[in-house]
């Protein structure tokens with residue numbers, strides 16, 4: 001940590017998702033010195049957990065790969081993983097920032113050979129798969145992780161597993177004595193790109209996410225659909241491991257609801273439309289999808305995608321806010337209850353699996369910022385001059401799709417560059 005060279009002409013980017021990566025690259029490729037800090041062991045953020053991107057249905061892995069290549073090639077950009085900002089003091093053009101880095105217990109000698117993972121026994125819920133599968137106590141966060149370096153779970157330090165991991169490593173890469181470190185750096189501007197987290201589905205009581213195993217969230221469904229995910233791409237019911245061919249997608253799960261998130265999360269309609277194509281891709285004519293929606297929010301080329309899905313005879317649209325879900329005790333099928341607002345008739349529809357299009361909320365709660373920041377009512381960072389040179393990018397500014405998140409990141413980079421250029425100009 002002590003080798004961090006940062007000055008008031010340096011830009012700090014906090015959060016290594018697609019927005020933070022984009023902002024960092026834009027600034028670094030303009031010749032600025034950039035430090036990118038990420039709290040997780042790898043950068044990539046939540047897009048690394050998606051199977052495909054709407055509207056093109058391409059794999060996010062391609063875009064990530066291009067960004068990673070650009071990051072590796074840029075000497076003005078330093079990536080620090082497992083690092084968080086604990087304090088910020090100062091003003092635009094001159095901030096003093098305290099960073100805290102958690103121990104990885106694996107140093108740069110790591111070749112990602114995986115011998116440590118083979119040696120340890122303890123398993124933990126796999127965060128990358130939203131807990132749908134397990135990972136070892138020594139692990140690579142996901143197959144495209146950067147840095148491509150293993151990490152030891154702190155829970156195995158001081159146990160036999162920790163020693164086994166160390167003994168298995170031929171490259172002297174495991175350091176069980178590694179500790180937390182802290183440093184203070186100076187930067188001129190800060191781009192805050194800490195992104196979003198899924199709204200807690202358990203709080204939407206009538207949908208029974210915590211009670212019924214076959215009610216899952218849209219983020220879990222992304223992992224299930226991914227051939228590299230916990231089910232090898234099979235859409236399996238958590239209750240019995242049977243394939244789910246008749247799937248309901250419920251829109252606005254937590255969003256546009258004063259009891260939960262008042263805002264529209266913007267991407268959920270498109271996420272469900274996209275996920276209905278996963279179902280068709282996997283089970284062809286046997287697939288039956290039903291989308292329960294209030295209204296579909298899709299414009300421009302995104303509406304073309306909506307129209308394409310609407311043409312599909314195997315995907316049904318029901319205009320209704322689902323009132324509640326119960327469970328058929330005999331087969332664990334979720335049963336959806338509500339009123340179809342087009343025909344005004346009541347329904348009780350049974351499905352194999354229900355996917356809640358869960359809303360997006362800021363990943364950092366209002367009281368979790370390391371300095372005073374102006375936020376809007378939903379907790380997203382405002383563009384406000386009181387925030388000085390602290391600029392939000394991507395989903396820390398609003399619930400956005402990737403296209404808009406990257407635009408927001410470019411705007412954040414430009415604002416930060418303007419600040420550090422001014423500093424440079426003033427210092428001659």
Ligand SMILES: Cc1cc2nc3c(=O)[nH]c(=O)nc-3n(C[C@H](O)[C@H](O)[C@H](O)COP(=O)(O)OP(=O)(O)OC[C@H]3O[C@@H](n4cnc5c(N)ncnc54)[C@H](O)[C@@H]3O)c2cc1C
Nearest residue numbers: 015017018019039045046053054194195196394395401402
């Ligand atoms: C079900 C679903 C499907 C989706 N599908 C699509 C799609 O097909 N196409 C599309 O365009 N969009 C899609 N989206 C939206 C997409 O996921 C977001 O646009 C994207 O993740 C935004 O990236 P971000 O970098 O702003 O945030 P994130 O991806 O959340 O990245 C933020 C990063 O910051 C890190 N971080 C958080 N807090 C801290 C901290 N305190 N210190 C340091 N680091 C921190 C996180 O670990 C993370 O790496 C989907 C969303 C959902 C819910």
